[in-house]
Amino acid sequence: MSDRQGRRAPTLPKTPAASANGSGPAPALAARPGFRLSRFRDLTLVPVIVVLLIVGSFIDPVFLTPGNLTNVLQQQSALALVVLAEALILIAGKFDLSLESIVGMAPAVAVMLVISTGDGGFGLGLPPAMAVVLCLLIGALIGAFNGFLILRYQLSAFVVTLAMLIVVHGLHLGLTGGKSLFALPESFTYLGSAVWLGLPAAIWITGVLFAVGMAALGYFRSGRSLYAIGGNADAARAAGIRVERVVLAVFVIGGTLAALAGILETGRLGGISANQGVGWIFMVFAAAVIGGVSMDGGKGTILGALTGVLVIGLVENILTLQGVPGEWKQLVYGGIILVALMISRLAGGRAQD
Amino acid sequence: MSTSSNAAAVEARGITKRFGPTVALNDAGLTIKQGETHALIGRNGAGKSTLVSILTGLQRPDAGEVRFAGEPAPPLADRDAWKARVACVYQKSTIIPALTVAENLFINRQTEGRVINWRAMRARATALLDQYHVDVDPSGLAGDLGVEQRQLVEIARALSFGARFIILDEPTAQLDGPAIGRLFDRMRDLREQGVTMMFISHHLEEVYEVCQSVTVFRDARHIVTSTVADLPHDALVAAMTGEHAVTYEAKARTVDEKAGVVIEVRGLNSAGRYHDVDLTVKAGEIVGLAGSGSSGKVGLAESIVGLRRADSGVITINGKRPKPGDVPSALAAGVGFVPQDRHHEGFVPLLSVGENATMPIAGKLGRFGMISPERRRARARTMIQELDIKTEGPDQPVGDLSGGNAQKVVMARALVDDPAALVVINPTAGVDVKAKQSLLGSVEDAAQRGAAAVLVSDELDDLRICDRVLVMFHGRVIKDVPRGWSDNDLVAAMEGVSHE
Numbered sequence: 001m002s003d004r005q006g007r008r009a010p011t012l013p014k015t016p017a018a019s020a021n022g023s024g025p026a027p028a029l030a031a032r033p034g035f036r037l038s039r040f041r042d043l044t045l046v047p048v049i050v051v052l053l054i055v056g057s058f059i060d061p062v063f064l065t066p067g068n069l070t071n072v073l074q075q076q077s078a079l080a081l082v083v084l085a086e087a088l089i090l091i092a093g094k095f096d097l098s099l100e101s102i103v104g105m106a107p108a109v110a111v112m113l114v115i116s117t118g119d120g121g122f123g124l125g126l127p128p129a130m131a132v133v134l135c136l137l138i139g140a141l142i143g144a145f146n147g148f149l150i151l152r153y154q155l156s157a158f159v160v161t162l163a164m165l166i167v168v169h170g171l172h173l174g175l176t177g178g179k180s181l182f183a184l185p186e187s188f189t190y191l192g193s194a195v196w197l198g199l200p201a202a203i204w205i206t207g208v209l210f211a212v213g214m215a216a217l218g219y220f221r222s223g224r225s226l227y228a229i230g231g232n233a234d235a236a237r238a239a240g241i242r243v244e245r246v247v248l249a250v251f252v253i254g255g256t257l258a259a260l261a262g263i264l265e266t267g268r269l270g271g272i273s274a275n276q277g278v279g280w281i282f283m284v285f286a287a288a289v290i291g292g293v294s295m296d297g298g299k300g301t302i303l304g305a306l307t308g309v310l311v312i313g314l315v316e317n318i319l320t321l322q323g324v325p326g327e328w329k330q331l332v333y334g335g336i337i338l339v340a341l342m343i344s345r346l347a348g349g350r351a352q353d
Numbered sequence: 354m355s356t357s358s359n360a361a362a363v364e365a366r367g368i369t370k371r372f373g374p375t376v377a378l379n380d381a382g383l384t385i386k387q388g389e390t391h392a393l394i395g396r397n398g399a400g401k402s403t404l405v406s407i408l409t410g411l412q413r414p415d416a417g418e419v420r421f422a423g424e425p426a427p428p429l430a431d432r433d434a435w436k437a438r439v440a441c442v443y444q445k446s447t448i449i450p451a452l453t454v455a456e457n458l459f460i461n462r463q464t465e466g467r468v469i470n471w472r473a474m475r476a477r478a479t480a481l482l483d484q485y486h487v488d489v490d491p492s493g494l495a496g497d498l499g500v501e502q503r504q505l506v507e508i509a510r511a512l513s514f515g516a517r518f519i520i521l522d523e524p525t526a527q528l529d530g531p532a533i534g535r536l537f538d539r540m541r542d543l544r545e546q547g548v549t550m551m552f553i554s555h556h557l558e559e560v561y562e563v564c565q566s567v568t569v570f571r572d573a574r575h576i577v578t579s580t581v582a583d584l585p586h587d588a589l590v591a592a593m594t595g596e597h598a599v600t601y602e603a604k605a606r607t608v609d610e611k612a613g614v615v616i617e618v619r620g621l622n623s624a625g626r627y628h629d630v631d632l633t634v635k636a637g638e639i640v641g642l643a644g645s646g647s648s649g650k651v652g653l654a655e656s657i658v659g660l661r662r663a664d665s666g667v668i669t670i671n672g673k674r675p676k677p678g679d680v681p682s683a684l685a686a687g688v689g690f691v692p693q694d695r696h697h698e699g700f701v702p703l704l705s706v707g708e709n710a711t712m713p714i715a716g717k718l719g720r721f722g723m724i725s726p727e728r729r730r731a732r733a734r735t736m737i738q739e740l741d742i743k744t745e746g747p748d749q750p751v752g753d754l755s756g757g758n759a760q761k762v763v764m765a766r767a768l769v770d771d772p773a774a775l776v777v778i779n780p781t782a783g784v785d786v787k788a789k790q791s792l793l794g795s796v797e798d799a800a801q802r803g804a805a806a807v808l809v810s811d812e813l814d815d816l817r818i819c820d821r822v823l824v825m826f827h828g829r830v831i832k833d834v835p836r837g838w839s840d841n842d843l844v845a846a847m848e849g850v851s852h853e
Contacts, residue, residue: 219469221461228460231449238447239460240432298451 045291045307048340052314060321068317070199076313077202078103078192078265080306082280083287084206084213085257087305090288091217092250093230093297095157098146099258099284101168102139103277106259107266108172110135111181111188119183120176128185135188135259142168143255147248165281173274180273184266192267202264209257213302226250230297283333287312290340311340360423362387362518362549363408363439368417370403377403381575382417383568385518390540390550392560392581395570396593396785398755401553404570405443405522408551410435421518440511441520448503450496454478457495458510485509486539501532505539518549525554526783529646530811530847537563555785556812557589569593590786603818604797612636615687615805616657616774621666626652627828630666634774634805639796641819642809644847648825651693651778654809658690658776659683660698671773684713689772689804691763691780699763702752706744707733709751710765717770736765741791757788764795775799775806781815793818813840 056063082099089096114128115121126134142164149160194201216223228236229243237243266272285295291308293300315336319329363385370378378400385391395401406412408419410429419426427434448457455478456463463469478491487505489498498506504524511519521540525533540550540563552564560567561581568578569592576592577584584592618632627649634640642650655661657668662678675682692698700709711718711729718732719725733747742761744754751762760780767775777796781789797818800806808819816822824832824846832846 219471220467221463221469224456224463224469225461227452228449231451232447234445235447235449236460238443239462240436241461294451298449 043303043307044343045304045311045340048311048343049307049314052311052318056314056318056321059318063318063321068321070203072313072317073203073206074200074268075316076309077200077206078261078268079280079283079287079312080206080309081209081257081261081264082284083291083305083309084210084302085254085261086284087288087291087293087300087302088213088217088226088250089254090293090295090297091230091300092226092247093233094150094247094250095161096143096146096251096254097158097161097281098142098164098168099254100277100280101165101172102142102255102258103262103265103280104272104275105168105172105262105277106135106138106142107188107262107276108176108181108272109138110259111184111266111272112175114185115181115183120179120181121183129187131185131188132191132263135263136256139255139257139259139262140252141255143251143253143258144248146255147251150251151244151247169278176272176274178274180271182271184271188263189267189270192264193270194267202268205260205264209260210302210306217302222246227298230294230299232298283312286333286337290337311336360387361385361420362389362422363551364420364423365404365408366417366420368404368407368414368419370400370407370412370414376573378407378414379573380417381570381573383575383578385549385551386566387422388544388547388549389566390544390552390564392552392554392564392567393570394554394557394560394567394589394593396787398572399570399593400573401570402522405441405520405553408520409439409441436514436516438516439518439520440514440516442504442507442511442522442524444522444526446503446507448495448498448507450494452495453492454482454489454495454498454506455491457506458482458491458513481509481513482506485512500527501535504528504536508539512543512548517547518551519543520551520553522553523555523783524552525556525559530844531645533559555783555789557586557786558814560589561586571595593786604794604801606637606639606797606801606820608635608638608820612638612803615671616807617667617669618653618657619667619669621653621656621668622664623649623652623656623661624664625828626661627825630830632807632823632830634807636773636803636805637800638821639800639806639808639819641816641822642807642825643813643816643822643843644825646811647827648847649828650809650825653825654690654776654778654807655693657683657774657807658688658692660692684770687770687773688776689713689767689770689774689799690776691760691767691778693778693809695760695763700751700759700766703750705733705748706737706742706751706754706762707747709762710736710747710769712766714770732769733765736769740765740768740795757784757792760784760788760792761795764792768795768799771802772799772804775804776809777806778809779811780808781810781812789815813843816843 053064062068082103085099086096110131112121113124113134114126114131117123146161146164149155150157191201191205196204217226225236225241225246228239228241229246233243262277265276287308288300288305289295289308290311291300291306292304315333319332324332361384365382367380368378368382369376369380381400381404383393393401393404403412407414410426410432413429421438427438449460455475458478458481459474463474475491482489482491485508487509489502489506495503495506508519524536528536544550554560564581566578566580567584567589569576569589571593612635614633615636616632616634618630621630622628630653632640642654644650652661656663659675659678659680659682668675668677670683670686670688673686675686707729710733715724718728730747737744737747740761742765743758751759754762764780767777775796780792780796784792793815796806796808808815810816820836822834822838822843823830824834824843826847834843834846
């Protein structure tokens with residue numbers, strides 16, 4: 001590589017310029033090792049995960065058993081899907097706070113559309129098997145509405161989705177009267193409770209979707225356009241990317257993933273409480289950001305976001321095994337997120353943004 | 354007339370474009386011959402940017418037509434067809450910093466197929482960069498590139514669409530002298546390869562350097578098109594301003610020999626920027642700092658005003674020694690300054706003209722930390738008048754102003770406290786001829802009032818107002834040139850040629 005640099009310089013005409021040119025390529029050269037490191041920036045949490053695994057195995061013999069680790073993954077699979085959704089939206093340079101409300105509201109309303117009034121539904125008599133599709137559709141619609149407000153009226157994504165967080169959750173509370181739903185169609189709880197080839201279906205689904213996300217953002221033009229839009233929307237537009245269409249699609253995908261997360265969570269717990277999903281968004285952002293996804297858009301990877309989820313999942317598991325009282329968990333969470341941020345900052349070598 | 358091989362590369366005729374009540378272009382047009390480098394000149398608001406967006410197919414003219422090589426322009430929706438005819442390096446960078454250079458080159462066309470083959474894309478990027486002799490690592494992050502390299506990447510990308518006509522919208526605005534020279538070499542190189550170019554710049558001498566012909570727009574209209582040889586400097590300025598303004602005449606000033614020293618710098622060092630710099634500026638004197646981008650002139654000026662901390666050495670201002678690297682303490686010592694990048698350090702775009710201009714004296718506009726809006730507005734009004742800032746009034750946000758007027762607000766901020774020491778860095782970057790004159794005039798006025806001024810500039814014309822110019826080369830002051838220098842002397846010294 002460097003001999004190519006050297007060979008090139010003489011082709012530049014004019015001697016005085018060439019002498020000053022010595023300072024020209026220098027930044028690129030200096031930047032090179034930094035870039036090589038930054039390739040692994042989405043893996044900066046791997047040491048943290050290793051440390052957590054070691055610490056966990058010392059703290060509790062149960063920790064490293066396959067059963068416990070499977071348990072961790074299953075518990076985190078719903079959250080992981082929301083992190084995936086948020087990572088896509090953040091990379092495209094937007095924001096969605098309302099995802100956590102979709103996690104509760106979309107399954108609740110979908111189920112109410114198919115169950116009888118006696119069980120707390122609307123009694124419309126729709127076939128129960130439709131609940132899953134309805135749920136995903138509701139998620140997609142909310143995502144589309146968010147995207148529409150943000151793009152059509154040029155509103156701040158933060159404020160729009162903050163309002164929608166409240167609106168969607170309010171709808172959930174209002175429609176269910178604040179009660180939990182337990183009379184769920186079997187088809188609706190299947191995905192969240194089934195076991196495929198010895199692993200919970202939820203883990204398979206989440207794993208596959210993350211793989212799809214990684215492939216799309218790594219190897220497909222449409223996926224790469226998220227980085228372009230998040231990095232510099234004007235430049236993306238100038239390159240012929242249909243910025244509005246892509247952003248709208250990302251919001252729709254985000255809403256759909258959050259609804260799917262709601263289905264998995266519902267199946268795992270066997271019911272939909274009035275506060276399903278409430279408070280998730282903090283964990284979601286924490287996972288995405290410690291995983292290297294930038295809040296300013298255009299930076300981060302899906303793999304990085306996944307490592308973020310794993311860190312949070314392992315921490316939660318260790319705290320539970322240790323019997324840390326629920327009241328103190330929040331404090332420990334927050335502290336660990338700060339530490340993880342500092343570690344990834346030191347390892348990544350760049351200012352967090 | 355029609356599709357002959359010697360049809361003009363680009364022809365825009367009778368273009369009219371309105372934005373609401375404003376007419377951005379009024380029956381204007383231009384013709385650029387095949388293989389020619391053509392300058393488009395005009396003051397801010399003359400309609401240059403609108404013409405660029407029409408020529409690149411980003412906007413549809415209300416009336417008039419655009420032809421490329423004799424054929425009508427493609428429909429607006431057919432972006433690919435536009436890209437094959439015209440490429441543009443916009444004033445605002447269209448590089449995405451978080452992506453690699455290779456991906457920036459092939460953004461949204463990373464692959465012909467469905468799945469991106471990163472290795473193949475890097476190879477294509479390497480080939481493209483090689484073809485245009487751009488010395489940049491394709492797998493490096495674009496955000497790590499300097500301005501010059503970023504621009505070269507943008508030029509290579511623009512040409513990679515197959516266009517033989519390229520618009521360069523103020524490419525020199527952010528480059529220093531040697532970098533501009535290298536850009537011009539490249540432009541000549543491209544011209545030899547038959548590329549047609551439209552070049553936009555505020556610096557008229559650049560037009561004479563690289564262009565064969567020039568078109569002047571004024572107030573949304575086409576004023577004149579001519580070969581550069583037939584349109585001397587003064588006539589060009591007259592066409593731009595509509596009046597027979599001559600190049601800025603420095604005011605006749607003499608520095609009082611007995612005047613006290615206001616700015617005194619002794620043995621100042623900053624690793625990698627400048628070494629052992631001594632500098633004294635008397636009251637009423639303007640001292641210029643010239644040199645290439647790597648000469649350290651900006652770093653030195655920034656150290657004087659406290660934006661940067663020197664490693665060693667002493668800075669005395671008005672008998673006081675401000676804390677190194679501390680702007681408030683430099684301001685307290687009586688410094689006023691115009692920073693290098695007005696967008697970055699010069700003003701807060703959302704705040705009003707008044708608030709921006711009076712920022713350093715906020716403490717003097719009221720008691721106990723309160724700011725009296727009335728007093729601020731009054732003070733701002735005087736500044737607006739003194740500097741001739743074109744604004745609706747003190748309450749208009751600075752972000753709405755044109756470049757030249759925004760720069761005047763920055764100058765107002767520097768002058769608002771009647772500084773004893775004025776440090777001005779590239780005050781005329783990206784501003785039009787008239788604004789340039791009034792900005793330089795206000796530096797001279799400040800000196801007249803007894804301020805000691807340091808003027809850092811890449812523009813030889815700016816430096817003419819200086820009583821003496823210090824030439825810096827690789828971090829050292831190598832020459833002290835009194836008034837009356839010739840361009841050649843100074844350029845030779847800046848390039849280090851005459852340095853025995």
